[in-house]
């Protein structure tokens with residue numbers, strides 16, 4: 001049985017990934033998460049009594065804590081990050097602390113522990129910058145041209161990961177994925193925010209002209225890709241991941257409105273995001289050729305399942321909107337967050 005350190009496991013993708021890992025029966029997991037606003041222990045409440053799972057509340061910048069954990073694990077999957085572009089525009093400093101400095105602490109402790117076999121760094125298509133309408137999708141060797149403070153902090157972390165490989169031969173792998181959607185996504189991101197607003201009859205704030213394009217992938221497909229990379233990926237490599245599903249934000253919102261039977265009059269065009277990237281698209285042929293992975297969930301199916309999940313799990317997001325989700329830690333660990 002392999003033991004993994006998963007950082008940021010209480011967030012959206014991390015919690016889906018831990019569920020995926022535990023369901024294989026092949027891994028034990030230590031989840032290190034600071035429980036920022038985006039971390040929700042309720043995402044993993046079903047694993048609380050699972051002997052293969054343990055939770056440590058702490059920050060990835062805490063060198064003493066990280067080096068102690070690193071001695072116990074065989075591999076690392078690093079999700080922990082500040083992840084919301086709008087927040088980074090408002091205040092970049094937490095992005096530098098966590099995404100840049102935290103990643104370096106993890107890399108240093110990983111290297112010194114001299115035991116773990118692989119370090120998977122979870123990155124994003126946003127490090128490549130923005131595409132024009134007719135430009136080909138991003139490839140792994142494309143230059144990094146990040147435009148938001150979030151993207152710049154992720155690009156910085158990618159470069160630190162690369163430097164660790166080049167300098168010390170640390171067995172690192174970088175994955176860069178496009179926009180995820182699915183269960184447990186914090187309702188500040190486009191799909192959960194708009195789905196909940198439609199359910200509540202609230203306005204849908206669409207930035208700019210609504211024609212910005214993102215490539216959408218269901219989080220389960222992303223988790224499966226990370227599993228493949230963990231088990232068979234080659235150290236020193238970068239793998240682009242994506243859903244082969246480019247859609248404008250207006251198209252996404254129309255799909256949600258259509259599924260929930262609501263009117264387009266809810267759409268409210270609002271001021272554009274500063275520096276708003278126009279288009280992302282990923283060339284995922286490398287991971288297909290090298291590891292045989294490709295996405296399997298269509299957007300039509302994935303978005304329906306996701307909206308049904310948010311409908312069926314109203315208490316989950318109501319507790320986030322009211323702030324009650326923070327009480328879970330107090331109740332179970334006796335400390336206030």
Ligand code: NAD
Nearest residue numbers: 008010011012013034035036038039059060080081083180
């Ligand atoms: P998220 O914001 O939902 O979760 C982030 C988690 O990290 C939270 O649980 C938070 O408490 C934790 N965390 C934050 N700072 C920490 C720190 N200093 N120490 C320990 N834990 C800390 O993010 P997500 O959407 O699940 O994204 C996970 C990773 O995947 C990120 O690295 C992100 O850049 C990357 N990514 C996300 C997407 C997407 O569409 N969401 C796409 C591609 C890549």
Ligand code: TYD
Nearest residue numbers: 085179188189190191205206207212214249
């Ligand atoms: P988001 O979910 O924040 O992901 P990212 O910025 O990392 O791609 O936003 C997805 C797209 O939706 C992006 O083009 C910005 C747009 N958007 C809106 O139009 N309105 C909103 O309220 C939000 C949160 C996003």
